[in-house]
Amino acid sequence: MASVGLGRGLATPLLAINFALYLVAAILAGWALNRNFDAAINRGEGAVGNNVTQGFFLPVALIACMVGLASVLAGLHHMRVFRSESLAAAAATSLIAWLLVLLAMGLACKQIHTGGNRPRRLKVVEAFIIILALFELLYLLSLHLGFGRAGSHHGAGTGIGMGGVGHGHGHGHGSHDPSIPAHNHEHHVDYGRHTDMKIPVGHVHNPAHPTTV
Template sequence: MARTVARNLAAPLLFINLIMYFIVLGFASWCLNRYINGQTAHPSMGGNGATGHFLTFAILAAVLGIVSKIAGGSHLRAWRNDSLAAAGSSSILAWAVTALAFGLACKEINIGGWRGWRLRVLEGFVIVLAFTQLLYVLLLHAGFFSSRYGPGYRDREYGIGAPAAEAEPKGGATGVRV
């Protein structure tokens, strides 16, 4: 039971983050379509100078987050060191791009101006995702601190079968050339 602590906490967080990333992808796609078409005067759009950059990074973060959740789901099912490599690296990458989108959301809020409700919802989701994705990354890598919490990086029993006998050279004694 103690070995599944991080697994039991990471599974619901994975599902919640997956749903939130899909919502971010939908809102960011809609807003970017309006932004490209030049319809920033739409009642639920608005924006300022940081909007274009924010929308680009929000879509990128959403796509990377969804892909990392697919790898994370596979890891939660197997819960082994070899699946941790794919899930851990993709989740760190998704968190890094989400952190960039988080910074741009903060910049967009700081600049001010009129922003529609869809942009404000998108900013809120990206801000929440930055913290929940960080928590998810920490839960995936909890085995780094102790193997009680998940597949650790120092599991010695993984991949080790019966010890092999040392290979002896054929043909008698070998000499050393000087």
């Protein structure tokens, strides 16, 4: 239970941090992509970045930010209901977002290595993408720390219900004590466990000794 509380306590602030980072990175990446679109038709102040920026980094960064925001929304829903079904959705979207952020981080590193016209806003996008690769991984690990609580809570409810039905069925139809004969309306068929139980005549037919009318 301590690890479950730790996982839930870590996931909540990580959701807030990831939401802020994804939102700012998406806004700045959208600004840079819009500026490059305007530069392609001879409008605006000119393109930013290099060949990696215009063709690869900005589109992948925007997609990663959108999927990351979706993982934040799924995580908020999971923190509210905290069940195994919501955990599956939150963990799946977080894993996809983390893989996309890793791809964007690799392109950001290539862009930094290549150089070119990189204004301050574009450098902020690069830094946020690299930071998000770590924070998204931490959030994904914190979700798996809470897996035991969410899964056991759902399973415990099902198990108790099944046990309760079985317990009530046993008390309603008779006792398993060999000294107490079974009722006439019951058919106790148990192979190997209650061999000393007295079974009323006519309940189990022996093929070797057919009954005559």
